[in-house]
Amino acid sequence: MRKKKAKRIPRFSPWQRALLIVVAVLLAAAVAVGVADARRVRFYMSGAEEIRVPYGERYEEPGVYAVSVGRLFGESRRRLPVVVRGSVGEELGEYTLRYVTPYLFRLYGTERRVTVVDETPPVLRLHTREGYLPSWLDGYDEEGWEAWDEHDGDLSERVLRRAEGDSFVYTVTDSSGNTASVTRSPHYAVTAPEIRLNGGDHIDVNAGLAFHDPGCTATDSLGNDLTQYVRVEGEVSSFQPGDYELRYSITNALGQTVSAVRTVSVIPIRNPGVIEPDRNTIYLTFDDGPGPYTGRLLDVLAFYNVRATFFVTGLNPDYENQIGRAWREGHSIGVHSATHDYYSIYASEEAFFADFNAVEDIILRQTGTTTRLFRFPGGSSNTVSRFNPGVMTRLTRAMTDMGYIYFDWNVDSNDAGGTRDTESILRNLKDGCTGRHVSVVLQHDIKDYSVDAVESFIVWALNNGYQFAPLTESSPRAQHGVNN
DSSP states (O other): OOOOOOOOOOOOOHHHHHHHHHHHHHHHHHHHHHHHHTOEEEEEESSOSEEEEETTSOOOOOOEEEEEEETTTEEEEEEEOOEEEOOOOSSSEEEEEEEEEEETTEEEEEEEEEEEEOOOOOEEEEOOOTTOOOBTTTBOOOOOEEEEETTTEEOGGGOEEEEETTEEEEEEEOTTSOEEEEEEOOOOSSOOOEEEETTOSEEEEEOOSOOOOOOEEEEOTTOOBOGGGOEEEOOOOTTSOEEEEEEEEEEOTTSOEEEEEEEEEEEOOOOOOOOOOSSOEEEEEEESOOOTTHHHHHHHHHHTTOOOEEEEESSOGGGTHHHHHHHHTTOEEEEEESSOOHHHHTTOHHHHHHHHHHHHHHHHHHHSSOOSEEOOTTOTTOSGGGGSTTHHHHHHHHHHHTTOEEOOOSEEOOTTTTOOOHHHHHHHHHHHHTTOSEEEEEEETTOHHHHTTHHHHHHHHHHTTOEEOOOOTTSOOOOOOOOO
């Protein structure tokens, strides 16, 4: 096996060894001096350590340089190389730039924070339509807008509009909180309309079953009729005397209102005074008809030339024509009830009036006129209405204030009570009228056995010096005491 030949280590010449020694000494001296001088790196930064850059603008580096500095030899004039680490992007946010330089086997550095911000409000532009003039009533018909932001883009759908008086304020805010605001003040084509009250701002009306508002007119400055847009607030209790206020107003699309106020005074009607008859008088009255026996009854009355009073209902439509006949033959017609359903009629004043009006309409169709005479179902003294406490007290007052006259009776044939016998009814009539100056007789023309007693009773009364008469507004009332 062959031995490898050892490499020969080169020898330095004396001058080379001397040079190496000098270099080593110098380096050691330099290190010693550096340690003694405590040298380090100092950075000088142009611009601020924190910089805000508007969105959309390019970041321009202000610059940074570094020098060494020590205790013994101070600051060097020679600038050290600086490397920038990091960059500033285009999107909103905070960026960090680090500046570093190597020196004496160490790495020195400093930092700058750069924030890209959006501080520019959006652009908000209002659209306009050439020749457009808004009206007072319709208000402003929005012409539109558009909003744009450099960062967020189209913000048109985020625009908010609010009304301030006659103007509109539009605002939009971008994602960075920047707000743009624009005001639009439309020039209206017409001024606010004027409401004119027919009949004046105060009217007196007689108490009645219904109040008929004379109404109003409303026009704008161009003569446009706006009456149909008038809203009326307030109520008039036509059956209850007193003062009432009605407000007529128009409100436009902006919420602006013009109005006028009318006071309505409901005046009670003064009833005519009672005229007492000069002779003993019998007032025959018949309730709940007309019916199948009314025609026969009218024949008897006509034969003896006797006039009576019929308090009619709407219960038998097939016989309503008898109302017209009775009126034409000189008999008095009064309202009784459309349904004769106590629990419906006396549920409220309004329910009573509705029932009452239904009969008034029948009478008007048959006679061509209305009547002021009526009889409460069950009489004014009825107690069946007590399910509605006080309703009869209120109704008697209201009907009297409206000029209606109600009649009860002081002679009862009892044909709706315990007897169905004609002779008994005749006896009740005779006994009830005997000795009376005024007899208001209660019968029902829907009862044949009661109608059958009429002729004999008339003959008896005429033979005993009585006269017959129909009820009128000045007849004796024969009113009962109210029990509810």
